Amino acid sequence: MDNLYQYFSAKPFRKFLQQPYPLYYTRQNSWKLFTVIFLISFLFNLFFEPFDVNKSEHKMSYFWICFLHAFLPAIIAFIYFSVVNFYTKSYNTWTVGKELLHISIVLLLIGIENFLLRDLIYDNPNNWSFRYFFEEIRNAFLVGMLIVMIIIPFNYSLLLHKNIKSAQEVKEKSPKFLNESAVKLIHTQVKSDEFELYPNDLIVVRSDGNYSEFFIHSKDDVIKLLKRISLKELEQQLSDFPQLMKTHRGWLVNLNSVTQTTGNAGGYQLTLTDFAEKVPVSRSIIPQFNERMSSLNA
Template identity: 35%
Template sequence: MRFYINAAPLKEEIEYPTRYQSQNLIKSSFIVFLVIITFLLLFKPFGVYDPELKMHYLFICFFHAFAPALLLFTYFRTLNYFREAKSEFKWTLTQEYSHIGMLLILIGTSSFLMRDLLYTNPDNWSWNYFIEEIRNCLVAGIFFYFFIRLASFYFQSKKGSALVLQFTPLSVEPEKADLKSNLFISTQVKQDDFYLDIEELLFVKADGNYIELTKSKNNQITTEVKRISLSQFESQIIDYPHFFRCHRTYLVNMFKIEKVAGNSQGYILSFNETATKIPVSRKQINSFTTYYQKLGSKYTA
């Protein structure tokens, strides 16, 4: 029997997790500290030999819990600095697992470097102990990572956050599309007014007092910049229910969405015509799911 692993979900773009965002890093680090120190105190793992201890075991647990929490904070704070400096930053599960792996190796290295402070053992600086610290950290770290992920998913689901299980692209029969497609859009400056074929529109991106219109015609993608805010533009297409404000800076044509990927942290929308991905913010997940179902039932009834 042939063994097959579907690696596609590992490469799909997802929204950057809130647990790693700068405003949540102290909370995430504190949770990691509490989980590790509780585990060490309750189970006293990895064959601790009391005569080698230079201090009370409680203090040793504190150092072994504090170092990972501090490294987690420092690592992702640095990553966020570079992330904010880049105009485009994509996040995938592969990247997340890679960063977690690198973080665990750093934590294992820190545990090895602390050995002389904590233990009276002549072999503290041996390769044996270095490999052992890295191994123990990877084993325990992977366990804790997936435990915390499952706990996070549970609490998010209790709040009513949705999980994408299946998505079928919407379709509309021509006879039901009874709204005119050529729409006149007025701006604050009369000479900037313009006509728009609304059925060609894939999505709209806000850029201050301007918007960027991405359209598809005969499988050709075009982009236009117009001097009007996204809110002003949205108010003029209110009669077209298949447009949805999925994010603070994005408005999408629901009929053009080909694929949705993501989880309770946010969705990523994909289109056939372009490789550009559009985020659905975490706050809009429930509204997006409800609106999609409502729109689907309206046009398939």
């Protein structure tokens, strides 16, 4: 927890909000995450009754009220973060501040949804009053932000400590050129744009939708090529070259170009030869990255 204490005391809170943080709301994880949230919320409301309950106003059983108050917020959060995930071009840009901002927006939407739901489940002439409008939004923030302000800093501290320690164990050695004389014909979506690639000359590939930007060593210079091919297609064509690895949904790296590996809460950051930008390694790919680096440097 020393890292967390440092951010909240020695450094401005604004600096903490700018720190990298993993984006959990991917297409594969969202439904699992919000199913768990739904179950926890439903059971918590059902058994602990955290807010005042006037059962004389209920139009349906308390069981179904708890179900609706857990199910609908989970659906709202799932849809919202699915849209966020769709428009997020790089997970590497996600920060603690963005996490808190988007969760706050979701809590606001949930508060409004709870207010609109009142007339369906409560027999109260004041359902459409400003009092209940602000009360529902307040309750959503009280529950949501209380949990968030505990979980996010704690999770951030654990991830930061874990990834820094793990990154320090990665050893970058002299390049090990596998298949040194190999050349690969890269098939693109435009047949006339196909080209030959010497894998050992490749530094990194950055994805931009259906296009990929190649950074390649050429004598004493680095050249850039923009080709119409997705990173997924390129990864499949280069599967015979273990030194080439997709480290992030937007990046494919020649591991022989890695000169330094550092850790943060979002995963790893790689420094590459003759490439100014830091390249991310997603948190979920770290074990595979560590294993591949170990095998190349054996």
